[in-house]
Amino acid sequence: MKVLVTGHDGYIGQILVPLFKERGHEVVGLDSFLFATCGFGPEGPDLPALSKDVRDVVAGDLVGFDAIIHLAGISNDPVGDLNPASTYSVNHLGSVQLAREAKKAGVTRFLFSSSCSLYGAAGENLVSEDAGFNPVTPYGVSKMLAERDISPLADDDFSPTFLRNATAYGVSPRLRADLVVNNLTGHAYTEGDVLIKSDGTPWRPLVHIEDIARAFLVMAEAPREKIHNQAFNVGRQGENYQIRDVADIVAGVVPGSRVKYAEGAGPDLRCYRVNFSKLTDSFPQLQLTWNVERGVQELHKAYVDVGLTYEDFTGKLLRIKHVKQLQVENRLNESLRWVVPTELAAGPEA
Numbered sequence: 001m002k003v004l005v006t007g008h009d010g011y012i013g014q015i016l017v018p019l020f021k022e023r024g025h026e027v028v029g030l031d032s033f034l035f036a037t038c039g040f041g042p043e044g045p046d047l048p049a050l051s052k053d054v055r056d057v058v059a060g061d062l063v064g065f066d067a068i069i070h071l072a073g074i075s076n077d078p079v080g081d082l083n084p085a086s087t088y089s090v091n092h093l094g095s096v097q098l099a100r101e102a103k104k105a106g107v108t109r110f111l112f113s114s115s116c117s118l119y120g121a122a123g124e125n126l127v128s129e130d131a132g133f134n135p136v137t138p139y140g141v142s143k144m145l146a147e148r149d150i151s152p153l154a155d156d157d158f159s160p161t162f163l164r165n166a167t168a169y170g171v172s173p174r175l176r177a178d179l180v181v182n183n184l185t186g187h188a189y190t191e192g193d194v195l196i197k198s199d200g201t202p203w204r205p206l207v208h209i210e211d212i213a214r215a216f217l218v219m220a221e222a223p224r225e226k227i228h229n230q231a232f233n234v235g236r237q238g239e240n241y242q243i244r245d246v247a248d249i250v251a252g253v254v255p256g257s258r259v260k261y262a263e264g265a266g267p268d269l270r271c272y273r274v275n276f277s278k279l280t281d282s283f284p285q286l287q288l289t290w291n292v293e294r295g296v297q298e299l300h301k302a303y304v305d306v307g308l309t310y311e312d313f314t315g316k317l318l319r320i321k322h323v324k325q326l327q328v329e330n331r332l333n334e335s336l337r338w339v340v341p342t343e344l345a346a347g348p349e350a
Helices: 013-022 077-082 084-105 138-153 180-191 209-221 243-253 277-282 292-306 319-328
Strands: 002-006 026-031 049-051 067-070 109-115 121-127 159-165 167-169 193-198 203-208 230-234 240-242 258-266 271-274
Touching: 002 013, 013 026, 013 209, 067 084, 067 209, 077 319, 084 109, 084 138, 109 138, 109 209, 138 159, 159 209, 167 180, 167 209, 167 292, 180 193, 180 203, 180 243, 180 292, 193 243, 203 209, 203 243, 203 271, 203 292, 209 230, 230 277, 240 243, 243 258, 243 292
Parallel strands: 002 026, 002 067, 026 049, 067 109, 109 159, 121 271, 159 230, 167 203, 193 258
Antiparallel strands: 203 240
16 A cells, blocks of 8 residues: 555654555655654654645645555643644644545545543543543543544545554654653653652553554554444553552662652543453454553663663653743744744655
């Protein structure tokens, strides 16, 4: 297939693209390159790419593609809260527009990177794909609205699929320090404290980014009738954790570290446990292999290998700090658009 991956230069995209290329698919990227300077370790493979904000994509950009893997978006709650209107414009309206333009261009498959965050304050009961939504952040709401408005576009010629990813973790050339497993491991390595910023009781489903990438690959190659206009929770059975249990795993892996609660830490409204049986029943050939302990071991080794410093960990690897710094430098506006295109902003030529 000829596949367009939006957000290919991001956290998941840098892991997903090599998997698709290894399977023999022709891959083209599309990215605004907002985090091009936030490198961590070796870069992914060179890729022909369109330098474009996903909000500006038109049908002419998409002609000739068999499938779109739509990863691009405002990817975490702090950045989403910084300007909720921009979060909605990218994650909701931008995604719906992209789907409409893809349909106009004759693209037949549209795999949307959604999130289990749309379950929000779901409590301790396991939630399946037919559960009600209760998002508590602009990010979660934006994913819910995107699914709602993309789904009606489905017809005999256009097949959307919604992959509701659990909270991601793992090593990537565009490492994110704001994700809970990456964050706890980073604090443990750079400070010695496994710093919990809530009371430790919230539940989270967790999934390694390689397993997310494998799920996208399997669904991109699946018979249409197995995925058409459906949602799938993406993660492994048994990989729901309370945050305090993740902290204990980290403390057991990172030598000399200890669990510490941030001053004033309280409950977190985001609390949900997720059932992944639809994914495993539908795709028995999909082998998701990671668990949190193995992921923490991978992260710790990577932090040691690059000599991760506290300054980098709490600086360029935190998406919110990078965005704010670009705005202070007047390179990025409140709508999260580049003020003046630069070489780094533009990215490689397609």
